[in-house]
Amino acid sequence: MAKVLVVTSGKGGVGKTTSTAALGAALAQAGQKVAVVDFDVGLRNLDLVMGAERRVVFDLINVVQGVAKLSQALIRDKRLETLWLLPASQTRDKDALTEHGVAIIIKELRARFDWVICDSPAGIERGATLAMRFADAAVIVTNPEVSSVRDSDRIIGLLDSKTEKAEKGQRIEKHILITRHDAQRAARGEMLSIEDVLDILSTPLLGIIPESEEVLRASNVGSPVTLSNPASAPARAYLNAASRLMGEMVPMTIPSERKGLFDKLFGRRRAA
Amino acid sequence: MLGTCGIGQLVEALGGRGIRIIGLEGVEADQLGPSLPPLLKGGRPASGSETAALAASDQANGASAAGAPQRPEPSSLLIESPIRSGQSVIFPYGDVTVLGSVSSGAEVVAGGSIHIYGALRGRAMAGSMGNARARIFCSKNEAELISIDGYYRTSEEMDATLRTRPAQCWLDDRVLLIAALD
Numbered sequence: 303m304a305k306v307l308v309v310t311s312g313k314g315g316v317g318k319t320t321s322t323a324a325l326g327a328a329l330a331q332a333g334q335k336v337a338v339v340d341f342d343v344g345l346r347n348l349d350l351v352m353g354a355e356r357r358v359v360f361d362l363i364n365v366v367q368g369v370a371k372l373s374q375a376l377i378r379d380k381r382l383e384t385l386w387l388l389p390a391s392q393t394r395d396k397d398a399l400t401e402h403g404v405a406i407i408i409k410e411l412r413a414r415f416d417w418v419i420c421d422s423p424a425g426i427e428r429g430a431t432l433a434m435r436f437a438d439a440a441v442i443v444t445n446p447e448v449s450s451v452r453d454s455d456r457i458i459g460l461l462d463s464k465t466e467k468a469e470k471g472q473r474i475e476k477h478i479l480i481t482r483h484d485a486q487r488a489a490r491g492e493m494l495s496i497e498d499v500l501d502i503l504s505t506p507l508l509g510i511i512p513e514s515e516e517v518l519r520a521s522n523v524g525s526p527v528t529l530s531n532p533a534s535a536p537a538r539a540y541l542n543a544a545s546r547l548m549g550e551m552v553p554m555t556i557p558s559e560r561k562g563l564f565d566k567l568f569g570r571r572r573a574a
Numbered sequence: 575m576l577g578t579c580g581i582g583q584l585v586e587a588l589g590g591r592g593i594r595i596i597g598l599e600g601v602e603a604d605q606l607g608p609s610l611p612p613l614l615k616g617g618r619p620a621s622g623s624e625t626a627a628l629a630a631s632d633q634a635n636g637a638s639a640a641g642a643p644q645r646p647e648p649s650s651l652l653i654e655s656p657i658r659s660g661q662s663v664i665f666p667y668g669d670v671t672v673l674g675s676v677s678s679g680a681e682v683v684a685g686g687s688i689h690i691y692g693a694l695r696g697r698a699m700a701g702s703m704g705n706a707r708a709r710i711f712c713s714k715n716e717a718e719l720i721s722i723d724g725y726y727r728t729s730e731e732m733d734a735t736l737r738t739r740p741a742q743c744w745l746d747d748r749v750l751l752i753a754a755l756d
Contacts, residue, residue, distance in 0.1 A: 459658025
């Protein structure tokens with residue numbers, strides 16, 4: 303039975319697209335058939351992060367309007383054969399999306415894939431509400447700082463009211479993914495602690511992704527961070543998060559960069 | 575004094591001139607029918623308004639007992655999940671109880687008292703229909719704004735020692751008082 307997952311946040315720039323690509327690649331590496339869908343019409347980024355920007359012919363809007371078939375728009379990843387991308391349009395904007403069109407596409411994707419991951423745009427307008435409309439589960443990406451946490455809280459409220467499942471009285475599975483966590487700044491009290499974030503959001507934690515230069519390097523070469531450098535700290539954290547999505551029990555840790563001496567000095571921090 | 579018929583005709587006549595009436599004040603609640611605008615309160619009650627407010631709510635509830643009783647029962651609302659940022663709970667008919675936190679950017683507006691078994695990080699406005707005896711209770715006070723019967727205080731004006739503690743707020747002769755409960 304296919305699972306439709308929406309990666310959303312409310313706040314912009316927290317790591318939705320990075321996380322969509324990383325989780326999608328991690329699930330595909332585990333043998334699952336995964337489609338990642340970019341809902342950010344007009345400001346598409348998922349194709350860049352996936353390294354497919356030179357192969358985009360048809361996009362989500364073309365399929366919604368019936369100009370192209372889904373199989374013509376889907377782009378297969380060159381590195382993982384079970385990972386596919388449905389890019390957004392760059393020339394149009396969110397008004398071109400219709401609920402009916404999106405419903406048909408999601409239904410078709412459900413039939414062909416194990417996981418359909420929807421990369422939501424920032425905000426609470428049409429693009430974001432359509433990305434979450436048909437979701438079974440949600441990953442809410444949050445930075446451990448006050449504005450991101452408040453926006454995530456807003457989005458959680460919308461997930462409980464504007465999705466098809468919520469309207470039918472069913473619960474959407476929600477998970478918090480904390481990104482750009484900086485252990486040193488958290489220790490100095492400059493960032494919100496994990497406990498504070500979870501206390502405010504009252505939603506289970508999926509994973510903690512540490513701040514790392516690897517993320518920028520990966521997007522510059524057009525690769526999800528779990529593929530470009532699987533041994534790096536964020537990649538290991540994403541792989542753990544993907545395992546938890548598949549139902550495995552993985553103890554919650556914040557992977558740190560393997561720097562030898564530094565690692566011995568600061569040790570590993572266990573988060574609840 | 576206009577009767578229900580007269581009020582209806584006035585509203586209609588004004589509507590025909592492009593003026594839409596959104597609320598009526600200073601009438602008895604039982605003079606208002608379902609097709610007329612609701613009874614609204616300006617926030618500063620006239621004497622005897624409490625009965626009028628309760629009667630109005632009873633009528634809005636659909637007056638379950640045939641032959642509306644003189645003292646309608648107050649009702650209460652129970653919410654068993656946290657109230658998220660941007661959500662608004664408005665319940666003019668009585669008390670509101672929340673089993674969870676009220677997030678920053680959320681608001682609870684009640685005709686009666688407000689009881690929050692969690693952290694209050696947003697706004698709580700009790701006694702919204704002119705009930706000066708309403709109170710606000712919370713397990714953790716981090717409120718942005720509290721108000722009882724129109725008298726309000728923002729978090730900036732609140733004593734810092736009362737934050738992050740269980741607290742109750744009430745109105746004493748038009749002065750808003752907050753005290754810790756621990």
